Amino acid sequence: MTVIFQDPLRPRAVLQAITELVDNHVTALRIAVAYVTTAGVKALIGDIATAAGGPTWRAAEKTLITTFDYGRTEPDALRLLLKHGFEVRVAVLGLHRSEQRPDATSWHPKTYIVCTPRKRRAFVGSANLSRRALTVNTEMGVVVKAPVSGELDTAWEQLYATSELLDEPSLRAYERTRAPQVPEPVEPATPDGGPHPYDLRLFSDAVLDREVRPADFSALWLDAGSMSSSGSHSQLELPRYACRFFGFDVRRYNRNQRTIGEIGIVVGNSSPWTRSLAWHGDNGMERINLPTPRMLAEAGVGNLEWANTVVLFQRAASGVFVVTAAHPDSAAARTWHRESTATERIFRLGQNSSRLCGLI
Structure with a gap:
C-alpha cells in the first residue's frame, strides 16, 4: 500500500497516482465517484489513454458510477464519458434518481480501479473526478493491489448492483431539475497557454x-x-x-x-x-x-x-x-x-x- 498526499505544494499527485496504475495490459477501468465534472474527465481520460496506448484503451471495458446528489455532477461530463465509450451508471439512492436532493444517506465513494488479467490496482481516497481534485486540492488516498475476485471485486460488484444504467431521458430529467451551479473553471487550452x-x-x-x-x-x-x-x-x-x-x-x-x-x-x-x-x-x-x-x-x-x-x-x-x-x-x-x-x-x-x- 502506498499513501498519496496532494496539496498545492505537491500538485497532480492524485492524477499521477491514477495514471501510473495504467499500462498496456489494462482490460477494464472502473470508477466510482460522488460527482464528476467535464474538466475532470478531460484531465483524467487524456492521461490514461496515453498511458494505456490507443488500441488497448479503445478495447478496454470502461465503467463509471456516480450520483446526482446536490446537482454537482455536470451533465456534459457524463455525455463526454459516453462519447469515450464508458458505461455510465447512477447510484440508486431513492425513488427519483434524477432529482438532485439530499437523501437520508449520501453516496460517497471515490475509487479508481484498473483491471488486468492477473490483478487489480486501485486508488482509493478523497478525490472526486474533478480537475481540482486531480491536480491541486488537498486530497489523500492510498494505492492498493488486490487479486482478481478478491475484496476489491466484491465491493465493486455491490456498487454496480445498486446502480442503474444512465439513459438519455434520465439525463435530460436531471438537467431540468438541476439547480444553477457555479461551473468549475475551464482548463486553459494548452498546458503552457495563458494571457500575456x-x-x-x-x-x-x-x-x-x-x-x-x-x-x-x-x-x-x-x-x-x-x-x-x-x-x-x-x-x-x-x-x-x-x-x-x-x-x-x-x-x-x-x-x-x-x-x-x-x-x-x-x-x-x-x-x-x-x-x-x-x-x-x-x-x-x-x-x-x-x-x-x-x-x-x-x-x-x-x-x-x-x-x-x-x-x-x-x-x-x-x-x-x-x-x-x-x-x-x-x-x-x-x-x-x-x-x-x-x-x-x-x-x-x-x-x-x-x-x-x-x-x-
Missing part, C-alpha cells in the same frame, strides 16, 4: 477593487525573478497588498520603508524561521527576506537557491507558512500557473514588471 503578462491586471488593483480577497486563499505563488537586490539572492519582492494573504491589513502606504509584520515560514523539514514582511517605499512593493542558501544548508534543507524560481507560500498550522520553490518549467510550477489562470486569479506583480503571481 501585460494583459493581466495588477495584483494591487484587483485587491483594491475587491475582485479578490487574498486571505480567502490557501496558497500564493509568484515568479521570483533574479532577486538581485541582495547579495545572497534571498530578498523576494512581493506585490503590494500581498500582506493581506499573510494576515495583515495595511491600508496606508507612503514613500518610507516600514516593517509590516513578522511571519513564520517553514522550508522542507526545517524548524520555523521568523521573517519580516516589509514595505519598500522606493519601488512601491512589499518584500520578505527568505532564509539564505547558507541558512538552509545549516538547517539540513539542502542546496536550495530562490532566484529564477517560482516560489509558493501555503498556509499551515498556527499561522505558519510553508514555502517551496520550483523551476518555472516543472510540473508543479505549471500546475500553479494553470490553476490560477483557469480561475482568473493570476496577476502581474507591479506596474513595470512582467513577473506573475497567483492565488490558489
Whole structure:
C-alpha cells in the first residue's frame, strides 16, 4: 500500500497516482465517484489513454458510477464519458434518481480501479473526478493491489448492483431539475497557454477593487525573478497588498520603508524561521527576506537557491507558512500557473514588471 498526499505544494499527485496504475495490459477501468465534472474527465481520460496506448484503451471495458446528489455532477461530463465509450451508471439512492436532493444517506465513494488479467490496482481516497481534485486540492488516498475476485471485486460488484444504467431521458430529467451551479473553471487550452503578462491586471488593483480577497486563499505563488537586490539572492519582492494573504491589513502606504509584520515560514523539514514582511517605499512593493542558501544548508534543507524560481507560500498550522520553490518549467510550477489562470486569479506583480503571481 502506498499513501498519496496532494496539496498545492505537491500538485497532480492524485492524477499521477491514477495514471501510473495504467499500462498496456489494462482490460477494464472502473470508477466510482460522488460527482464528476467535464474538466475532470478531460484531465483524467487524456492521461490514461496515453498511458494505456490507443488500441488497448479503445478495447478496454470502461465503467463509471456516480450520483446526482446536490446537482454537482455536470451533465456534459457524463455525455463526454459516453462519447469515450464508458458505461455510465447512477447510484440508486431513492425513488427519483434524477432529482438532485439530499437523501437520508449520501453516496460517497471515490475509487479508481484498473483491471488486468492477473490483478487489480486501485486508488482509493478523497478525490472526486474533478480537475481540482486531480491536480491541486488537498486530497489523500492510498494505492492498493488486490487479486482478481478478491475484496476489491466484491465491493465493486455491490456498487454496480445498486446502480442503474444512465439513459438519455434520465439525463435530460436531471438537467431540468438541476439547480444553477457555479461551473468549475475551464482548463486553459494548452498546458503552457495563458494571457500575456501585460494583459493581466495588477495584483494591487484587483485587491483594491475587491475582485479578490487574498486571505480567502490557501496558497500564493509568484515568479521570483533574479532577486538581485541582495547579495545572497534571498530578498523576494512581493506585490503590494500581498500582506493581506499573510494576515495583515495595511491600508496606508507612503514613500518610507516600514516593517509590516513578522511571519513564520517553514522550508522542507526545517524548524520555523521568523521573517519580516516589509514595505519598500522606493519601488512601491512589499518584500520578505527568505532564509539564505547558507541558512538552509545549516538547517539540513539542502542546496536550495530562490532566484529564477517560482516560489509558493501555503498556509499551515498556527499561522505558519510553508514555502517551496520550483523551476518555472516543472510540473508543479505549471500546475500553479494553470490553476490560477483557469480561475482568473493570476496577476502581474507591479506596474513595470512582467513577473506573475497567483492565488490558489
